[in-house]
Amino acid sequence: MLVKSITALVASASIVRATAIRPLDPITFQDGIVAEAGGMQNVHITYNAPLNGELAVHYGPCQAVSASDCHYALGRTHVGDHLLARRHAAHPAQRPGKFVWLPPVDIITDGCLHAFSGDVLVGRSTPVTVKHRKQRRWTAAADIMDAEGPWFDGVAHLQEKEPDAVFVAAAKSKSIGILGGGMSGLMTAHLLDSVGFHDWKIIEASGRIGGRVHTSYLNGTKPEDYQYQEMGPMRFPVSITYPETNDTIQILDHRMVFQLADVLNAQNGPDYAVKFIKWIQASANAPSSTSTRRPDGTVPGSAEVKADPSYRSNATLAYVNATEVAEASDAYDTWTNLDETKIAEIATNVYQAHKAAVEDGYFDFSEAGYLRYKLGYSKNTTDLVDDITDNSPNWLYDSVYFSATDWRTIDKGLSQLPRAFGPQVLNRTMFHTSVQGMKYNSTTEKVTIQYRNKTLFAVAPETMSFDYAIVAVPFSKVRLWNPMPAYTSLLTRAISRLNYDPSCKVALHYKTRFWEHLEYPIIGGCGSSNIPGIGSVCYPAYTLNATGPGVILASYASGTPARSLGALTEEQHVALVQRAMIEIHGDVAREQYTGAYDRICWENNEFQAGAWCGPEVGQQDLYLPAYFHTEQHTVFVGEHTSYTHAWIWSALESAVRGTAQLLLDMGLVDEAKEITEFWMARWITM
Numbered sequence: 001m002l003v004k005s006i007t008a009l010v011a012s013a014s015i016v017r018a019t020a021i022r023p024l025d026p027i028t029f030q031d032g033i034v035a036e037a038g039g040m041q042n043v044h045i046t047y048n049a050p051l052n053g054e055l056a057v058h059y060g061p062c063q064a065v066s067a068s069d070c071h072y073a074l075g076r077t078h079v080g081d082h083l084l085a086r087r088h089a090a091h092p093a094q095r096p097g098k099f100v101w102l103p104p105v106d107i108i109t110d111g112c113l114h115a116f117s118g119d120v121l122v123g124r125s126t127p128v129t130v131k132h133r134k135q136r137r138w139t140a141a142a143d144i145m146d147a148e149g150p151w152f153d154g155v156a157h158l159q160e161k162e163p164d165a166v167f168v169a170a171a172k173s174k175s176i177g178i179l180g181g182g183m184s185g186l187m188t189a190h191l192l193d194s195v196g197f198h199d200w201k202i203i204e205a206s207g208r209i210g211g212r213v214h215t216s217y218l219n220g221t222k223p224e225d226y227q228y229q230e231m232g233p234m235r236f237p238v239s240i241t242y243p244e245t246n247d248t249i250q251i252l253d254h255r256m257v258f259q260l261a262d263v264l265n266a267q268n269g270p271d272y273a274v275k276f277i278k279w280i281q282a283s284a285n286a287p288s289s290t291s292t293r294r295p296d297g298t299v300p301g302s303a304e305v306k307a308d309p310s311y312r313s314n315a316t317l318a319y320v321n322a323t324e325v326a327e328a329s330d331a332y333d334t335w336t337n338l339d340e341t342k343i344a345e346i347a348t349n350v351y352q353a354h355k356a357a358v359e360d361g362y363f364d365f366s367e368a369g370y371l372r373y374k375l376g377y378s379k380n381t382t383d384l385v386d387d388i389t390d391n392s393p394n395w396l397y398d399s400v401y402f403s404a405t406d407w408r409t410i411d412k413g414l415s416q417l418p419r420a421f422g423p424q425v426l427n428r429t430m431f432h433t434s435v436q437g438m439k440y441n442s443t444t445e446k447v448t449i450q451y452r453n454k455t456l457f458a459v460a461p462e463t464m465s466f467d468y469a470i471v472a473v474p475f476s477k478v479r480l481w482n483p484m485p486a487y488t489s490l491l492t493r494a495i496s497r498l499n500y501d502p503s504c505k506v507a508l509h510y511k512t513r514f515w516e517h518l519e520y521p522i523i524g525g526c527g528s529s530n531i532p533g534i535g536s537v538c539y540p541a542y543t544l545n546a547t548g549p550g551v552i553l554a555s556y557a558s559g560t561p562a563r564s565l566g567a568l569t570e571e572q573h574v575a576l577v578q579r580a581m582i583e584i585h586g587d588v589a590r591e592q593y594t595g596a597y598d599r600i601c602w603e604n605n606e607f608q609a610g611a612w613c614g615p616e617v618g619q620q621d622l623y624l625p626a627y628f629h630t631e632q633h634t635v636f637v638g639e640h641t642s643y644t645h646a647w648i649w650s651a652l653e654s655a656v657r658g659t660a661q662l663l664l665d666m667g668l669v670d671e672a673k674e675i676t677e678f679w680m681a682r683w684i685t686m
Contacts, residue, residue, distance in 0.1 A: 026051050027115040027123025034129045038105040040155050042098050042169055042669045043074070043113060045123065050093065052080030053117050056450055057099055062112035063125055070114060074101050075167025090171035095255045098169035100667040102158060105129070117640075152509045154664045154672055157628070169667035176200040176662075177449060177464065180472030182211020183648055184547050186421040186638040187655035193424060195663070197670035200247070202425055202448065203464070205434035205473075206607045209421065214650065215413030216598035218509040218551050223249060223412035226543045229507035229553045231600045233648050234281040234538070237404030240343065247340075251347045251404060254649045256473055256656075256679065257417075258408075264420040279407035280541040285520040285528030287537055287584050289313075299584040301520050304529060312321045313530070318660035320384060324663050328377045328385045332367055346400045347444075354395070354643045362394040363621045370394070397644045410543060415647070434607075436461060438469065440485040440632035447485075447633050470658055475501045476641055485632035494623035498640060500610025502556035502603035504565040506577040509596035513550035515539055515586050526556075531580045533557060533565050549594065553580050556609065564600035572598055612646030628657075630665045656680060 017064035019209045030044040043057065058366045060070025070253055077086035077096070085094040098494040101113075115123035132298070158166050176192060178185045191202050194319045198604075212232040221227040236257055261274040285301035291313040294300050346353040357363060359443075367386040382388050410416050437450035447469040450461035471478060489493075507673045515522040526538040535557035540550060555577040557565055565573055574597050581589040602611035615623070627641040637658035639650035656679045663672040 017528065026117075029113055029115075029123060029125035029432075031405060032129070033113065033125055035128060035132055036102040037103055037107050037132045037340060038155065039101050040100065040158060040669050041673075042103050042667070043099055044174055045115065047093075047095050051095060051117060051122065053082050055079045055122075056116045057101075058112065058114045059101075059103075059107070059111055059128075060360050062124070063321060064112070064114055065121055067114075067116050067652060068118065069600070071108060071111070072104070072280065072307045073115070073163075073573050075098060075164045076167050077216070079166065083390075084141045086509060087167065090173045094473060096171070098667070098670075099317060100158065100169060100669055101167050102163075102432050118454075125587065131179070146194060146204060146520070148569040154660070154669060157661065157664050158248075160629075166665075169669070172196045172668075174198060174666065177447065177466035177469045178202045178468060178472060179449065180204065180211065180638070181206075181209040181425070181431075182472055182638070183213055183418065183427055183651035184639065184655045184658070185211075185470070185472035186418055186425060188472060188637060188659050189425050189428070190263075191655060191659040192450065194306065195674055196655075200428065201464075201466075202429040203414055203433050203435060203451075203475075204429055204431050205591050207431050209429065210418030211423065211651075212602065212611070213414050214600070215415035216507055216600075217413070218507060218598060219549070219594060219596040223416065223603075226243070226546065227509065227551050228411070228413045229505075229538075229547050229551045229598070230409075230541070231505050231598060232602075233414055233508065233646075234553075235407045235409045236276075236648070237401040238406040238408055240347065240400075241405045242402050244339065247343045249340075249347045251287055251401065253350045253644070253653070254401075254647070255271050256649050256652050260652060261410075261417065261420075264417075268420055268423055272416075272423065274420050275411040276408040276417050277411045277542060279409040279537075280524030281402075281404070281525075281526065282521050283525030283539070285518075285522045286525040286539065287529055289528040289530045292532055296585045296586065297530065297583070301522070304520070321381065324377070324381050325384050328371050328375070331375055332371060332385065335370060335397060335588075336362070336394055338399055341624075341641075343400050346456060347396055350397060357395055360619050362396070364617065366390045366392050366396060366617055369617060393613060393617050394622055395620065398646075401647070403407055411542065429663050432539055435473065435481060437481050437483050437521060438485055438634070439483055440634070445633060448565075452481075454575075468635065469660060470635045470637060470662065472498065472637050472655075474610060474613070474638060484636060487631045487634075488626065488629075489630060490623065491626040491629075491636075494538070494619075497682070498619060499614050499616045499622060500603070500615035501612055502562040502601065503564045503567060503611035504573070504599070504601040505553060505557075506555040506574055506599045507551050507597060508574075508578060509549060509551050509555045509579060509594045510589070510592040511535075511541075511549055511594055512592055513546065513548075514543055514592050515552065515585060518585065526553075528585060533561055533576055533579045535561065537584065548573070554578070562601065562603065562611075566604045573601075614645065627654075628661065630661055635662050 005441045006224045022304060026049040028046045036566060057074040058067050058070035059072060059074060079088060080093060087597060088094040088096050106131055114121060114123040121195045176197060178188050178200055181202045184200055186209060189200055189202060197440050212230040215225060215228050218229050219227060237251045239250045265273055278686045284303035287299040288302045288305040290305055290311055292311050300311045307375050365374060368382050368388045368390040372382045379388055433451050433453055435449050435451050446465045446467060448463050448465045450463055452458050452461050459498050475495045478678055479496045520538050524539050524541040526536050528536050534555045538553040578593060601607050627636050635658045639655040640653045642650035644650045656675060660672045660676050
């Protein structure tokens with residue numbers, strides 16, 4: 001079908017075959033097109049006549065008058081009232097005005113873009129300026145990230161697809177279902193809004209936003225009363241300073257959290273301000289995990305134990321070859337080689353460090369696996385150095401983060417961060433709606449989510465449909481959804497098998513901040529305890545030496561102990577922890593306890609089923625590439641799909657990746673560049 005509505009415009013061949021296209025030609029291109037060799041970009045066109053039929057864009061000499069004169073085709077589609085133009089129903093008159101171009105590395109210079117309808121030339125650009133990617137100021141993600149998943153490198157992402165499938169950029173009227181209102185879901189909503197996508201809705205199973213970011217304000221208090229503790233994430237590592245040299249290493253990835261706060265503060269104003277304050281990670285008198293006690297029966301602090309050897313644990317290690325244990329421990333340290341140089345590499349570029357860790361084999365062994373199966377140490381020696389059941393790969397970012405000497409937290413609680421999204425998202429969030437299944441219709445290209453709000457026993461679920469779904473729900477919950485689209489085997493296995501770790505927290509409310517007025521005052525910081533089931537004990541870093549009530553994070557346990565604690569009743573668990581506070585601090589903890597508390601075991605939480613993603617050996621590098629592909633109009637985000645886990649920055653990073661991935665799938669290169677260059681510019685080339 002050749003164009004019929006432009007007949008008058010093309011009646012004279014000179015109009016369309018002249019070397020310079022005149023303003024009344026059916027198609028005009030944007031001015032000043034710059035092609036990045038080996039890169040990608042959008043090409044914008046304007047319709048000066050109601051074009052109907054085939055539309056193809058080619059690149060070649062500016063004197064070309066036919067497609068055969070050109071070097072190659074960008075792609076082809078149909079527009080207007082042509083039957084095949086229905087795929088462009090979201091565009092005005094079914095005529096898209098934005099196209100995707102992947103200029104080859106060897107693109108010729110001094111060329112022009114040409115638009116053809118059938119054999120008729122209907123538009124030509126001014127000469128294109130050609131630049132090369134090496135002129136960019138930062139490193140291409142493809143150079144520093146895993147070869148199987150360079151998701152920021154949109155060229156690699158789009159080259160996997162048929163050219164015509166991504167040739168035309170989708171309209172921003174597409175509907176997006178964001179499943180999950182945790183940090184990755186909230187960030188995704190913000191990013192979509194920032195590039196002009198406004199037809200999105202958050203579907204949240206609980207009655208609040210923030211997910212595992214959860215500040216508990218005890219005894220009915222408000223944030224400004226400063227009687228709270230963090231039941232989820234608590235702090236952000238900023239930098240590492242070495243006192244011997246005074247050298248400081250900045251931990252760069254977490255800067256995204258501070259950047260987000262700046263953006264939200266500028267967007268919202270003072271009523272929703274996110275303000276950072278200093279976090280105290282360690283203090284001299286915080287309890288030490290020792291089996292010995294002071295003369296009064298209380299637990300000595302870390303400084304006392306360090307100064308007085310008699311306070312150190314005196315457990316007898318019967319039938320232990322102490323020399324072999326020390327050798328095994330040294331052998332592991334030599335292998336991981338976490339020296340100042342490697343710490344700096346992870347702190348400054350976690351992507352490049354991840355790639356190096358994969359190449360160096362650190363994902364192939366846990367610490368126990370390396371000692372037992374690589375070096376051949378006995379099970380007993382291995383178990384003494386590291387729990388023989390440990391199956392976590394040697395991805396050492398956590399060790400780097402916890403080497404930080406400078407930390408920050410959020411004034412009035414970390415829940416102030418998701419709260420700051422409220423003005424933007426609350427009117428587009430559907431609460432108390434737990435997704436239970438998804439279907440994809442390849443004919444309508446719609447994703448339908450299924451849920452049961454009226455009755456759990458209803459055979460027929462309630463449904464909602466979207467053009468795309470961004471799933472920000474942990475796999476620990478997604479794996480129970482039924483039905484699910486026909487995803488690839490790798491993604492399906494990741495959903496069903498990816499490991500999650502447990503943790504339990506108990507916060508206790510006291511009449512005063514008595515711990516700051518003991519003989520050995522505890523001023524903020526986290527300590528630990530050998531009392532079974534307690535783990536870490538953390539003291540508030542805010543309003544130090546204030547009068548009035550206060551709250552201790554009296555127990556923070558993870559791993560195997562958390563599973564045992566999760567089996568206790570709430571009353572049993574809280575009682576165990578309160579007894580431990582009396583043992584640690586003395587009878588003052590009994591006198592000052594108000595009876596108010598909060599307790600969360602995240603593995604038992606109906607909305608999470610786990611505290612954070614803890615990939616086992618082989619899972620991280622195997623499953624990670626699966627998240628970089630959009631399958632059945634679905635994109636998966638969340639800390640479990642990031643390079644690191646359990647940190648807020650991981651969730652935010654996944655949202656940047658997922659949103660860019662979605663935009664690239666729609667051919668919206670300009671918008672994907674806008675997001676990645678704003679949020680990740682120090683690493684990204686697109």
